[in-house]
Amino acid sequence: MVETALCEQDVWAALAGVPDPEIPDVSLVDLGVIKSVAVDGARVVVEFTPTFMGCPALERMRLELAQAIEMIGGAPEIRVLLDDSWSTDRITPQGREKLRAAGFAPPAPRPVGKLQLVQLQHGFRCPYCGSTDTRLDNIFGPTQCRSIRYCNACRQPFEQFKTI
């Protein structure tokens, strides 16, 4: 049986269909956790740069990336990077839009120096009504990646993706 050789675009397209396990509105490609894809015949090497280190979805992400590659006939090797290469700045513009549409305020860009509490206090836009009259209720939320904010204008609590 002759198989059509895989190319990198095929792999990226397949991975773009893998939803984030916790926020399925965004894909793992939107989240920016795929650092590189290399194809050699059927062998596909993906560098996976995890989000938060304590995120319980990491194993599931790795498994689903591998399955997506197998589905297009590739032999996956998922390399998990333990370095500093992922940050919320890697979330794509489409990913940010999808987060907003799903009711999550996307993360602010990373500051140049160390992140300070004061930078989280003001100026964040409510994903429901668009007001910036919002306040930080809790730095910590239901998962590692989110904080809880409250919109004073439409009186809705909402989740804010943390900047890291």
Add this chain to the structure above:
Amino acid sequence: MSERTDRLLQIADDELFLGWRDSEWTGIAPFLEEDVAFSSIAQNEIGHARALYELAAAELGTTADELAFDRRPDEYRCAPLVQLRRLEWARTIARRWLYETADEIRLDALKRSVDPEIAGIAAKMDREEAYHRMHAEMWVDRLLATKEGSTRLDEAVDELWPYALGVLDDELRPELRRRVEERLGRTLSEVEAVPRTLHEAELAELWKEMTVVRRSEPAGSQW
């Protein structure tokens, strides 16, 4: 065991035990926001432990789980500060704040390491720890704002100070003293650091609880 692995295990053990101790507030913290905060911080610290154990495991030819759960209590290298059992609230906050202050100093040093794996993991941890520091600092502000709060924080810091010094190597301790004294606006006493070689009775107790499920299954079970 190399010095590098020994160092990785020290930090991993600190993060695992503190994460475990923090998680003891899940469900019983004074209010809901703190319940969420402590649970999230705990999960995060244990995630850091896992990543550090993985690096050490690669060198030792073992796994992160085996390092976390299959050692004897006397083989752990965590600082006694993180071994202490769940403390009352002022001491819990003082421990978190002292630990995070020490941890920032340690991570800043590790980020400058010539070992790219160590520098990389330290930089990634540091960005997540920033949120733990904000949480702790917020509490210090809150406690310092009232007479009762500052008295209780002072008492707790004085009690835990020798333990906090024990988190860091000798050369990093003066910086911890400088930061803590500056924040509290007072001088702390000259004391001996409680060394990592000391194992509080609480460690063995926590170890039993932490490993009970794993020990109940025959070796080699898949989790």
